Amino acid sequence: MSQRQSxxxxxxxxxxxxxxxVRAQLARTMQPSHPEDSSYALAAAALTARDLDVAVHxxxxxxxxxxxGADVLVIAHPSDPAWERVxxxxxxxxxxxxxxAVVAFxxxxxxxxxxxxxEQDKYGNNLNELAGRFGIHIDxxxxxxxxxxxxxxxxxxxxLTASASVDGVDLLAQVREACFYRAxxxxxxxxxxxxxxxxxxxxxxxAPLVAVTGYGAGRVAVLGxxxxxxxxxxxxxxxxxxxxxxxxxxxxxxxxxxxxxPPAPARDTPHWATLKREVDALRLQQRADGSVDLELHDAPxxxxxxxxxxxxxxxxxxxxxHQAEYLEAVVGDLGRWVASEFARPDFGPSLELFRPDxxxxxxxxxxxxxxxxxxxxxREQVFEALLIGVPWPSWLADLERSRFDNATFxxxxxxxxxxxxxxxxxxxxPETVSVAGxxxxxxxxxxxDREASRLRATSSSAAHLLRLNLPPDAAAxxxxxxxxxxxxxxxxxxxxxxHSHGDLPFDPFMIRQRMPFWMYALEELRxxxxxxxxxxxxxxxxLSIARHVQYAILFDRLFRFPIAGTRVRxxxxxxxxxxxxxxxxxxxxxxxxxxxxxxxxxxxxxxxELRERIEALYRAGISRTKLQHWGAAHDLVAEFVPxxxxxxxxxxxxxxxxxxxxxxxxxxxxxxxxPLSLFYVSLQARLAADAEVRTPAPAAxxx
Numbered sequence: 201m202s203q204r205q206s207x208x209x210x211x212x213x214x215x216x217x218x219x220x221x222v223r224a225q226l227a228r229t230m231q232p233s234h235p236e237d238s239s240y241a242l243a244a245a246a247l248t249a250r251d252l253d254v255a256v257h258x259x260x261x262x263x264x265x266x267x268x269g270a271d272v273l274v275i276a277h278p279s280d281p282a283w284e285r286v287x288x289x290x291x292x293x294x295x296x297x298x299x300x301a302v303v304a305f306x307x308x309x310x311x312x313x314x315x316x317x318x319e320q321d322k323y324g325n326n327l328n329e330l331a332g333r334f335g336i337h338i339d340x341x342x343x344x345x346x347x348x349x350x351x352x353x354x355x356x357x358x359x360l361t362a363s364a365s366v367d368g369v370d371l372l373a374q375v376r377e378a379c380f381y382r383a384x385x386x387x388x389x390x391x392x393x394x395x396x397x398x399x400x401x402x403x404x405x406x407a408p409l410v411a412v413t414g415y416g417a418g419r420v421a422v423l424g425x426x427x428x429x430x431x432x433x434x435x436x437x438x439x440x441x442x443x444x445x446x447x448x449x450x451x452x453x454x455x456x457x458x459x460x461x462p463p464a465p466a467r468d469t470p471h472w473a474t475l476k477r478e479v480d481a482l483r484l485q486q487r488a489d490g491s492v493d494l495e496l497h498d499a500p501x502x503x504x505x506x507x508x509x510x511x512x513x514x515x516x517x518x519x520x521x522h523q524a525e526y527l528e529a530v531v532g533d534l535g536r537w538v539a540s541e542f543a544r545p546d547f548g549p550s551l552e553l554f555r556p557d558x559x560x561x562x563x564x565x566x567x568x569x570x571x572x573x574x575x576x577x578x579r580e581q582v583f584e585a586l587l588i589g590v591p592w593p594s595w596l597a598d599l600e601r602s603r604f605d606n607a608t609f610x611x612x613x614x615x616x617x618x619x620x621x622x623x624x625x626x627x628x629x630p631e632t633v634s635v636a637g638x639x640x641x642x643x644x645x646x647x648x649d650r651e652a653s654r655l656r657a658t659s660s661s662a663a664h665l666l667r668l669n670l671p672p673d674a675a676a677x678x679x680x681x682x683x684x685x686x687x688x689x690x691x692x693x694x695x696x697x698x699h700s701h702g703d704l705p706f707d708p709f710m711i712r713q714r715m716p717f718w719m720y721a722l723e724e725l726r727x728x729x730x731x732x733x734x735x736x737x738x739x740x741x742x743l744s745i746a747r748h749v750q751y752a753i754l755f756d757r758l759f760r761f762p763i764a765g766t767r768v769r770x771x772x773x774x775x776x777x778x779x780x781x782x783x784x785x786x787x788x789x790x791x792x793x794x795x796x797x798x799x800x801x802x803x804x805x806x807x808x809e810l811r812e813r814i815e816a817l818y819r820a821g822i823s824r825t826k827l828q829h830w831g832a833a834h835d836l837v838a839e840f841v842p843x844x845x846x847x848x849x850x851x852x853x854x855x856x857x858x859x860x861x862x863x864x865x866x867x868x869x870x871x872x873x874x875p876l877s878l879f880y881v882s883l884q885a886r887l888a889a890d891a892e893v894r895t896p897a898p899a900a901x902x903x
Contacts, residue, residue, distance in 0.1 A: 205593075206253040207676070207683060208454035210447060211270035212240070213257045216325070217292040219284040220276040220315075220426060222256060227431075230285045236431035238285060240276060243429045246440050247447060250673070251744045259289065262298040264305070271454035272311035272447060273302060277426040279317075280324035292325035303333050307416030311450025315426035318342040318354075318382040334415050335389030336422045339407075343383050347401035350379045350437075358396035358409050366393050366412055368664050371445050373671035374800050377437040383425035386411050412449070419450040448672035455680040459649075462563040464615045466587055471515035472616070475569070475585050478508045479618045483582035490571040490581040490634045492542035503538055509583075510534045513569060520567050526553040530569050545571045545581075548635035556610045557643040562592040565615060571634040576765065577623030581634040587615035588628070591648065595745075596689055604734075606697040608642060611689045613649040624765075626650045646692045652684035658764075659755035661890050662883065666796040674751045687748040694731035699723070702730070703819045716830050716849070716869050717769035718837050722814055725775035728753050729811035736804055750804065754779075763884040767872040774837065774874050781840030782810045791879060827862040841874045849873065 212222050220240045221227050227239035244254040257266050267273065277284070278292035286292075294302070306312050314331055316338035317323065328338055345356040357379055364372035372395060385398065385407035395410040412421045428439045448455075466472050482505055485497045492502060510531045517527045529550035537545045547570050556566050568586040573579045591611050600606060612628060614621065628645030660678045663670045670678075677683050732753045738746035761776035783789045783798075788806035790797045817836055821829045834849050843850050848868045856865045876884070 205251070205682075207251045207680070208271040208451040209253040209255060209269060210244075210247055210272040210274060210451070211255050211257055211267070212244070212274045212276070213262055214287045214290075215257050215259050215262065216275070216278040216290045216294060217281065217286040217288075218276050218290075219279050219286050219317075220430065221287050222254060226287065230287070234432075237427075239431040240429060242431045242434050243440075243443055246434070246444055249742060249744060250444065250448075250747075252447065252451070261301075262294065263301045267301060267305045267310065270305070270310065272313065272451045273305065274313045274315075275327070275330075276315045276429075277317050278323070278325040278327065283323050292323060294326060294330060299330050299333065302330060303415075306334070306418035306420060309417035309453030311418060311447070311453070312420045313446060313450060314338075314420070314422045315429070316384055316386075316422065316424050317426055318384045318424075320384050320424075331420075331422050334413050334420045334422075335391055336411055336413065336420070337387040338422065338424060339385045339387055341384040341404055341407070341424075343380070343385060343398055343402050343404050343407070345399055345402040348399040354382050356380050356383060356398060356402060359399045359406075360396050361394055364393075364395050365667070365669070366449070367414070368667075368670060369449055369672050369675045370669040371395055371412065371449055371672060372442070373445060373669060373674075375438040375442045375445065378428060378439060378442055379433070379437055380409055380425040381427035381433065383409055385409060386422060386424055389413075412446075417453055419452060421446045421450055445672045448676050452676065452679060455676040455683065457680075457682075459682040459685060461613065461615070462565070462589060464565060464587060464589070466516055466519045466565070466567065467616045469516065469519075471512045472587070474508060475512035475516070476616075476618050478505050478512065479569070479583045479585045481505060482509065483580075483584070483618070483620060486571075486580070486582040488580040488582075490545045490583075494542065499541070502542060506534050506538050509569070513567070516567055520565070522559050522564070523554075523566060526550055526555070527567065527569075529553045545634045546636040547571060547633055548637060548639070551630055551633050551635060552640050555642055556588075556590060556612070556645065557608050560590060560592045560597070560610060562594070562597075563589065564592075565589045566612075568628065572632040574620055574623050574625035575627050575629070575632065577625040578620060581632075582620065584618045584620045586617045586621065586628070588645070588647075589613040589615050591685065591689060593686075593689075595743075596686075596693065599690070600693060604693050604697050606693060608644050609693055609696045610643050610645045611648045611692060612645045613685075614647050626654075644696060646688070646696070648685050648688040648692065649681075651692075652681065652688045654760060655688070655752055655756050656681075656684055658760040658887065661887055662755075662759035665883070665886050665890060667794070668796050669798060669800075671800060673747065674755075677748045677751050678755075683745075683748055684752065686745050687752040690735070690745060691728075691731050691749045691752055694734050695727040698727040698730045702726070703815060714863055714866060716834070716866055716873075717771045718774060718873065719830065719833055720771035721774035721778070721837070722817070722833055724772055725757075725778060726811065726814045726818070728757060728775070729779075729807055729814065732804075732807050733811055736808070750807075754798075754803065754807075758783075759883075762876065762880050763887065767876070769869070769871060769873070774841065777841045777874060777876070777880070778837055779807075779810065780880075782806065782813075785840055825858060825862075827856060827858055827865065830862065830865075837874060841877075843874050844870050844872060846870065847873055 222240045222244040224241040227235040230238040247254055279286050319342050320338045321340040344353040346353045348357045349355050385404050388411050392411045392413040394408040398407045409424045427433050429443050434440050485492050513530055533547045533550045566588050571581050571583045573581050626647045630639040630641055656678050735746040735749040757776040757779045762773045783806050786806050788799050788803045835851050
């Protein structure tokens, strides 16, 4: 499978006599009998497995040039050769200029991890001159603990901080135990946070072992032991998780970089400016069905406007050679619309030729001109013009080709658009286009950039307000435009495909059928839980982005979906309520002391259990009548999301006679059949207030 692009670059300094190297062959030279005691190769592999680049600074000064392009710097226990077997060729002391360069690197947003050792003073390095610039001092200790240790009193078990939340991120997420092998302690300024201390039974009780701090735009972590991330120790207890957490946290600035989109030459042309202007003017003249009332609007003026639109399309066509037939058809459909005296437009011929599914090439762009309504936006079928891009990286193409075949799925980004897409619409579907007959069904476009933006905004705010125990890699997702887009691309690929796969009942739950809205809720949730399940498997197989898909599904379902949109038969919202209710009832998440805590070790199992409950409902559906099936589905939802007190569909109240066509009973469904809980009502209000605080007031305008 093709690899994703790097999220951040981690640079290991090996030019100052470090006792550790990420180069396995060099470690074998340093320690022939036991190279694992000199190797950080597994620590480096843990990072590359998570799409982080690893590089080595081998020789020369650690100056601005050496740090250029790096996001995180790791300095692992430099030593005089008299005390350790070290990387040859360097002095363990950093020059004043090197220290200044590292401090400037951190201040500008870089991350720094410094690993000291027991009896720190004897090794001849000057790490304290560096760490001291950030308010941290590595002490000259060799801690022992005869009560809390692993195998030997000098292998002490750290007392991990109960609340290790720093800047809203839980640095000890999924870290329950860590052993420090011949460790020293740290002395700290007031600005530092302690993640682990010695136990009260230690020779130096209650002393810091791991500390972190911010400095300028960057972050620093200092540890009193370097062995815990060596090859022979990183697999013990939760050391690898601690390592990955620390690197993700100090690399936060790198994840905040904007996604790099391909150039969009069409956007800067006069033709595109004309097209946007004339389409925006035309749409204000159209009725809801796309026609124009000629008693209100001048026909000759309309013809001039449509001619300008057609001319702009023809002017843009050379930039989109792969769309030549479609754009020619658009001009033809515009001409026929004019000839019909501006009746309800029929763009079936051009829709038939609009085939982005045939051009899934990374970075390719399309021009879109249709009369259409916007899902989650205006239902008026008026003209819109879009410039869209297609992200189709090789890793996603490989998955679609080999595992999740879906010929109609097209992830897209919104390069530019007319005013109608200043809405919550995040899709481009054939069924929204104004046509005379049945629309072609060749493609389904999902705006992964728009959905990812909403994920980041809502989930970040919710995590802050709820004081969520947010893991560092999840925080990276919520800070990263590119990472969140990639997660959405994979999520949508699997979700979209799932609608036609699985043990579907005799009457598949599809959106075009009339059923109680909780049936749509279960179908959409089933597809999301399937995407989650597939992502768990992909993560085990080594696809790092799959972990972020799991986070994205959880966060959007738990935080955004339940409170987005109206409460009128909101099936996506209900799916989120059901997931929250199930995870809470099964103790995979807790709302205690006004804080939301997710059991990260258990939440995947909870998601898979709920998926199996829904799958079991589907399998049983083949033996039920339609009315029985709807009732059983209502009962499943009601087990975790209490229905409205006046519901006629609740078990024990439901008295509908069996009927071959039970659709009239849908009229008995309340608009808000499953109201929001007190938790969600409060969260909705707090998120709205938080959004007002974060949105700057408009500048005053002089009269």
